[in-house]
Amino acid sequence: MKNPTFNLGRYLLNGNTVIGRPDNEFIDILSESDDLPRVLGLLESDIPVIRRVCAADATLLVPLDPRARVFSIAVNYPAHGAEAKVAPPVRPVIFYKAPSNFVGHGGELNPNSHLTSKFDYEGEIAVVIGSTCKNATEENALSFVAGVCAFNDGSARDLSKVSLGEGESAKTWPDWTANKALDGGSAMGPTITCGPQVLSALGERSLTITTRLNGEQVQGESMKAMIFSTEQIIATLSSYMTLLPGDVIATGTPAGVGVARNRFLTSGDKLEFEVSGLDVLQVQVA
Numbered sequence: 001m002k003n004p005t006f007n008l009g010r011y012l013l014n015g016n017t018v019i020g021r022p023d024n025e026f027i028d029i030l031s032e033s034d035d036l037p038r039v040l041g042l043l044e045s046d047i048p049v050i051r052r053v054c055a056a057d058a059t060l061l062v063p064l065d066p067r068a069r070v071f072s073i074a075v076n077y078p079a080h081g082a083e084a085k086v087a088p089p090v091r092p093v094i095f096y097k098a099p100s101n102f103v104g105h106g107g108e109l110n111p112n113s114h115l116t117s118k119f120d121y122e123g124e125i126a127v128v129i130g131s132t133c134k135n136a137t138e139e140n141a142l143s144f145v146a147g148v149c150a151f152n153d154g155s156a157r158d159l160s161k162v163s164l165g166e167g168e169s170a171k172t173w174p175d176w177t178a179n180k181a182l183d184g185g186s187a188m189g190p191t192i193t194c195g196p197q198v199l200s201a202l203g204e205r206s207l208t209i210t211t212r213l214n215g216e217q218v219q220g221e222s223m224k225a226m227i228f229s230t231e232q233i234i235a236t237l238s239s240y241m242t243l244l245p246g247d248v249i250a251t252g253t254p255a256g257v258g259v260a261r262n263r264f265l266t267s268g269d270k271l272e273f274e275v276s277g278l279d280v281l282q283v284q285v286a
Helices: 036-040 078-083 176-180 196-204 230-240
Strands: 006-013 016-023 026-031 051-054 059-061 070-074 093-097 123-129 145-152 161-164 171-174 186-194 208-213 216-222 248-250 270-275 281-285
Touching: 006 026, 006 036, 026 036, 059 186, 093 176, 093 230, 123 208, 123 270, 145 196, 145 270, 145 281, 186 270, 186 281, 196 230, 230 248
Parallel strands: 070 248
Antiparallel strands: 006 016, 006 059, 006 186, 016 026, 026 051, 070 093, 123 145, 123 248, 145 186, 161 171, 208 216, 208 270, 270 281
């Protein structure tokens, strides 16, 4: 497990969820049960390989523990703020998503068409927490990160605000849950990429996120453009609450989202989310 870079995934194998490390046509099984947080917490040691199985015999699942919390950062790229017509925030703006919101690589996004007609994508770079973290500093924040993966923050744009009262003069209030937490509307994966190289890239802010819709690039930006660094985000969030192994933090989306293009997702649309140096996350709208 001390290789410079390796991937960690959740798999369905013979009816059970296991944790493994893919290796070409094989998977090295590291846990025979669905205990991703425990494995993440042991990455600094040599985790013994229990057995090796053929990758064809396993089904890749979303690399997200069912008990984990998922946090997302709003308006963390200036150009995205500009297209949304909002000013840059003075501190990270954090909202919550639930594990049931996510599908994995090769899966189908649920457009939740009974709830929204403005289903949108947001490609992001997400970090996965590997050890318990409270009151982190910017200097030590990355020591609590186990790895990185691609992330799609599915959004229901027509549910983003709720009216307070009726009539044209009624004010509105943000409704983050209705907008962002629809079951099956988001995605992450394919696996969690771990190791010192990817953590160094986080610190250098050299990773990029690219989103392609039906083969056309619609988003593309480097982490260098982020308003708040990963370290600042972790320090802020961990000052509010204790972060636990398996928790996920999506660091924000760049410009190019569908609402700014007046191009919302429809059935059959194919999406690709690529973090530089990582495997590409591919999903399709059901």
